[in-house]
Amino acid sequence: MFREKQSPVFIRSYSEQVGRLEQEIKNAEALVIGAGAGLSAAAGMNYKGQRFEKNFSDFEKKYGIEDMYSGGFYPYDTLEEYWAWWSRQIMVNRYEAGVGKPYCDLLKLVKGRDYFVITTNVDHQFQLAGFDKKRLFYTQGDYGLWQCSVPCHRKTYDNETEVRKMAARQNHMKIPSELIPRCPVCGAPMTMNLRCDGSFVQDGGWYAASERYHDFIQNHKKQHVLFWELGVGMNTPGIIKYPFWQLTAENPAAIYACVNKGEAYCPKEIEMQSICMNEDIGTVLEECIP
Known part of the structure; x- marks a missing residue:
């Protein structure tokens, strides 16, 4: 569906982008958060060095x-x-590991709101931070x-x-x-x-979380939804990134936001519905807290 060329959407200044993201967090009827390894890296959980x-x-x-x-x-x-x-x-x-500050800051931004989290991270940081277990879908274990x-x-x-x-x-x-x-x-x-091969066990808890996530998406399909991507790379784009693009394109009321230092972009087709910030995730989250 999407053209090969992707847009970084860097026309607006940093302060304008933060301001727009703050407004979307505040005004959205539902928030769907897609979290990748970049979010944990921003919390200091680096795998090298x-x-x-x-x-x-x-x-x-x-x-x-x-x-x-x-x-x-x-x-x-x-x-x-x-x-x-x-x-x-x-x-x-x-x-x-303890809980990383970016996760705590993110919880402050969504607490009391209608949200759901889908993540490829396997480090349990969302639950350590206090996110509602019933609003989490750990896809990769x-x-x-x-x-x-x-x-x-x-x-x-x-x-x-x-x-x-x-x-x-x-x-x-x-x-x-x-x-x-x-x-x-x-x-x-x-x-x-x-999940590293076909032997990965999707148990009852996995399927229950998957069903809750897909029900959430279906129940908010035509509403003002913020699809907010944090630190998602191109390792497994079919889990979070591509579906977020598709869902945004199908819903004129939806907004796609991507915060990922060095990897923030979107397809041309949803450029006007997008906020792409090539910035440090922890800094952006801090600045969005009222």
Whole structure:
């Protein structure tokens, strides 16, 4: 539907763009927030650099791994080493991370409003900040969940207790063999409930959240809706970005807003309905708070 050429919509000044976004947040009948990795990066949850080196210097030295993302896909020799890596990654990004300020600021802007969040992030930041769980759709999984690696059944399991044990007892980049998690049904090793291939388990909670999200979209289809994209890149544009463009194009009353430093743009077809800010997400959120 959309032409290949995309528009950055940089005609207005920064202050004008912030002012327009503030008005749309205030006046919209519904807000649909699409959040990607850029939002967590704005909260300081970077997967490389000093934060990575502080927690994974031994893996970096042994294997040449340069960031947390690629380390999660590394073919470790043993499950003891695999879970040494993953228990640290889960602790750093889920159980010890704390809540990022941009998430708290975003909640201030939408609290009491009719909103829904769809996100590809897996770090639980929205719930840590206090967002209503019934208004969240985590499409790609959660660091706090495991599933059977086969998978032999469509269920996920909370992992906090086991992960904390792994993190506390690992030695020389390995966990004790008795801590390797196994499926309670078939005995196969467990794995992360993160979407990386066709084995990703969409459990009952996933389908319930998906239904609530799609019902929200349907119920506000012709209203003044703000489709607000924060930190969404081009890794999986079919989940948030392309649908937001399409929904905006189909609804003359809708507005599309994109805040993403270095990646803020929209198709020509919805240029007049768009606010694109090539700025730091945390700064923009701060300035939108009354």
